[in-house]
Amino acid sequence: MTLLDLSRKQSTYRILSYASALLYLYLFSLLLFAPQSFLRDIGIAGNGAAYFLARRASMLMLGFAILTFSGRNAPSSPARQAITLSVALSMAGMAGLSFFEYFRGFANGGILPAGAVETILACVYGLVWLAHRKPDPS
Numbered sequence: 001m002t003l004l005d006l007s008r009k010q011s012t013y014r015i016l017s018y019a020s021a022l023l024y025l026y027l028f029s030l031l032l033f034a035p036q037s038f039l040r041d042i043g044i045a046g047n048g049a050a051y052f053l054a055r056r057a058s059m060l061m062l063g064f065a066i067l068t069f070s071g072r073n074a075p076s077s078p079a080r081q082a083i084t085l086s087v088a089l090s091m092a093g094m095a096g097l098s099f100f101e102y103f104r105g106f107a108n109g110g111i112l113p114a115g116a117v118e119t120i121l122a123c124v125y126g127l128v129w130l131a132h133r134k135p136d137p138s
Contacts, residue, residue: 029058035050039054042114084125091125
């Protein structure tokens with residue numbers, strides 16, 4: 001691996017981290033301050049319980065925003081690999097749920113762009129994780 005390859009991988013991770021942090025920050029603010037708007041956009045009738053859960057989920061989004069932003073300059077390491085894999089799996093799970101809820105008729109088509117973005121982020125984070133995975137020495 002050349003120095004240029006290493007630089008490109010670091011740059012990809014940094015850009016991905018910035019984009020993810022912005023997305024998570026947007027979701028945090030939407031879920032905390034306008035949960036009814038978020039739910040309405042995906043075709044879910046809001047009520048007190050739904051708003052309560054949305055506001056609680058907003059704190060998870062804030063945590064992910066801080067994690068991805070603060071880890072944006074981390075060199076390739078086991079800690080960065082853990083962050084990368086965690087975000088990849090979280091995004092894959094969210095994407096799967098987005099499409100599942102759409103196909104079962106619970107959410108409307110407003111969930112599909114979210115599912116697409118979640119799928120893309122899951123794939124890119126997964127590829128970054130694979131690119132930096134160290135071979136097993138045994």
